[in-house]
Amino acid sequence: MTKAASIDIASVSKIYGKTTAVDSISLKIPAGSYCCLLGPSGCGKTSTLRMIAGHESISVGDIRLGPTVVNDLPPAKRGTAMMFQSYALFPHLDLIDNVAFSLTMAGMTKNERRAKALDMLTLMQMEAYADRRPAQLSGGQQQRVALARALITDPEALLLDEPLSALDPFLKVRMRAELKKLQKSLGITFVHVTHSQEEAMALADLIVVMSDGRIEQAAPPREIFERPATAFVARFMGDHNVISGRSAGGADGLAQLSIPGASTFAAMGTASADNQPLDIAVRTDRVRLGGPVTKGLGFTGIVSNIEYRGATVKITCDGAGISDFTAIISDKAFFATTVSVGDAVPLNWDAGDAIVLGRLDA
Numbered sequence: 519m520t521k522a523a524s525i526d527i528a529s530v531s532k533i534y535g536k537t538t539a540v541d542s543i544s545l546k547i548p549a550g551s552y553c554c555l556l557g558p559s560g561c562g563k564t565s566t567l568r569m570i571a572g573h574e575s576i577s578v579g580d581i582r583l584g585p586t587v588v589n590d591l592p593p594a595k596r597g598t599a600m601m602f603q604s605y606a607l608f609p610h611l612d613l614i615d616n617v618a619f620s621l622t623m624a625g626m627t628k629n630e631r632r633a634k635a636l637d638m639l640t641l642m643q644m645e646a647y648a649d650r651r652p653a654q655l656s657g658g659q660q661q662r663v664a665l666a667r668a669l670i671t672d673p674e675a676l677l678l679d680e681p682l683s684a685l686d687p688f689l690k691v692r693m694r695a696e697l698k699k700l701q702k703s704l705g706i707t708f709v710h711v712t713h714s715q716e717e718a719m720a721l722a723d724l725i726v727v728m729s730d731g732r733i734e735q736a737a738p739p740r741e742i743f744e745r746p747a748t749a750f751v752a753r754f755m756g757d758h759n760v761i762s763g764r765s766a767g768g769a770d771g772l773a774q775l776s777i778p779g780a781s782t783f784a785a786m787g788t789a790s791a792d793n794q795p796l797d798i799a800v801r802t803d804r805v806r807l808g809g810p811v812t813k814g815l816g817f818t819g820i821v822s823n824i825e826y827r828g829a830t831v832k833i834t835c836d837g838a839g840i841s842d843f844t845a846i847i848s849d850k851a852f853f854a855t856t857v858s859v860g861d862a863v864p865l866n867w868d869a870g871d872a873i874v875l876g877r878l879d880a
């Protein structure tokens with residue numbers, strides 16, 4: 519098995535003229551893990567990946583691969599390989615020569631290079647196409663060739679920039695499963711840039727959610743989902759209602775949030791000083807319709823929209839100083855009710871499904 523490298527990013531910034539694309543981030547990616555850099559367009563994910571690869575200089579800070587500071591090493595000397603969004607295959611070369619390309623400088627004979635390229639194509643189950651040109655392949659096949667080409671240098675870390683974005687939705691899901699299998703079988707570190715929450719949840723051991731050049735949260739998928747650290751993460755992952763108000767004390771591991779002139783809610787976590795801005799998150803799939811409203815853990819909402827999704831139904835409500843509060847309930851539970859738009863409905867949740875969110879600048 520190939521050696522895997524840990525990646526240690528220490529207080530790294532990337533500044534382009536007046537734009538700070540990456541703002542003093544620190545992150546440790548364990549050797550052999552699958553890490554997804556996730557965030558909206560412009561949040562600095564690609565700049566971070568390109569600094570790890572050596573395709574972009576580091577403005578401030580250090581990046582280590584294993585024990586080695588790689589800041590001043592050229593891409594080919596870092597032990598990393600990069601797979602680009604567009605695959606960047608050479609149209610005039612057959613697949614063998616495309617895959618063998620990065621060995622040209624490695625002091626191997628042409629026959630040795632071609633033999634190793636064929637091995638890599640075999641690993642990706644593409645050996646039958648070895649003498650074709652890239653234009654004669656489907657999108658999924660081109661992706662496999664691009665992977666073979668990136669892996670031929672036996673990298674300790676593979677860096678992937680939106681590797682699935684050129685594929686149709688069906689192929690995307692299939693190639694996603696292949697990527698994960700490949701990473702587990704090679705055992706090397708993968709760093710994969712994506713703006714898709716679903717892709718990151720499906721693939722990553724470690725999800726790094728970025729916003730505005732900073733890291734909002736770096737954690738395993740389950741922790742990101744169950745314990746979003748900030749309002750940004752809760753909103754971006756899309757599975758929580760974020761309720762904003764002001765702190766109104768609390769005790770025994772429960773904080774109180776008050777929406778001035780409206781309601782007070784309880785949430786798990788430490789209360790900040792009274793009357794400070796406070797956000798809490800309530801899981802959309804844990805909200806129940808019906809029953810008496812539990813004080814601090816529910817309210818009566820007016821239904822503003824109902825969206826049928828097959829196995830689940832999304833119900834949006836306003837009330838108690840909150841707008842666009844979402845409950846995702848099973849189709850079975852929904853069709854057992856007679857709820858329609860404009861109705862007043864009781865909404866309830868358990869204390870454990872409401873948590874206090876932090877602030878990035880806290």
Ligand SMILES: Nc1ncnc2c1ncn2[C@@H]1O[C@H](COP(=O)(O)OP(=O)(O)OP(=O)(O)O)[C@@H](O)[C@H]1O
Nearest residue numbers: 534537539557558559560561562563564565566713
């Ligand atoms: N070469 C450059 N010169 C100037 N500004 C740049 C350059 N590259 C990126 N930026 C800016 O840096 C910020 C972060 O860009 P980056 O490409 O890292 O974000 P991203 O999260 O990968 O976005 P996307 O998902 O759209 O690719 C953006 O504001 C972008 O406009």
